[in-house]
Amino acid sequence: MRIDVHAHIVPEPFVHGDEVHYPLDGTSEVHTMPLRPANNFDTETMYSVPRRLRDMDAQGIDMHVLSLQPMFTPYLPVERAIPISRGINNAFAEIVAANPKRFIALADLPMQSPEDAAKELERAVRDLGLRGGEICSQIAGKNLDEPEFGVFYRKAQELDVPIFIHPSGVPELTNGRLSKYYLTNLIGNPMDTTIAAASLIFGGVFKEFPDLKVYLAHGGGACPFLRYRWDHGWKERAEGKVNIERPPSEYFSKLYFDTLTHSGPALSFLASTVGPERIMLGTDYPFDMGNYNSVNFVNALAGVSDADKALMLGGNAARLFKL
DSSP: OOEEEEEEOOOGGGEETTEEEEOOSSOSOOEEEESOSSOOSOTHHHHOHHHHHHHHHHHTOOEEEEEOOTTSGGGSOHHHHHHHHHHHHHHHHHHHHHSTTTEEEOEEOOTTSHHHHHHHHHHHHHTTOOOOEEEESSBTTBOTTOGGGHHHHHHHHHHTOOEEEEOOOOHHHHTTTTSSTTHIIIIIHHHHHHHHHHHHHHTTHHHHSTTOOEEESGGGTTHHHHHHHHHHHHHHOSGGGSSOSSOGGGGGGGEEEESOOSOHHHHHHHHHHHOGGGEEOOOOBTSTTOOTTHHHHHHTOTTOOHHHHHIIIIIHHHHHTTO
């Protein structure tokens, strides 16, 4: 199977025209957000399941691991975020139930309240059959190594499901040095992924939760290129040893990475650095920064065996998601 682990969707009941309307949760308050604020894509691709299935077939993709754009709910008041996440996850379960051979899904989670996020992850996995969760690379400006998130990591480890970390730019720079040229995405997204991974490693999260499974968007940002710089800094500086006694690179075995590097040599470098058994197919469907030739992109890699390409195209994802 060819499994795309980085594919976004907004369930159709939450969409009206070119806007997302949250939520259908029994309350009178509606939170509205533009569906396409700066993205050059056909809006229908974000919510239409029939259109998605046609596009998947054309791209040679057998299965999507569905996830929301995670930039929505973390910025809402928690009392709004909780019912929204529940509504989204219920809708995901319905989409999967109607197309069980083509879709699995990751839970949207109200990470403003890690306790409630843990509860919703458990409900989504145990009651709805979702296969993991998706969170932002930072939560309202907090890095992912803050102690308050421990209750959530403990639950993810207990449930033995992966967590997809998706960037939301570098918020403190979004209206400043990254405000022009779409740098919020071109630089901000991969950089925020890098900060998130470094926080998990240097913060001792993987030390405390050794069975936690995490995968990163956009080829892990700068992580593969900074890996041994982190090791050098850990060796030379006391700051890096505050929470971990092993070199940072040893914790890369806890991470998975998608293929969305936009460069064959970059993906080959990623494979040589972290191992092909840690890489999974990712398109970023349906956004304009996606790669919709990802299957051919992987198959064309030089210096990678057919067996390793098969792992990257679907074998690793099938193992991670227990398919």
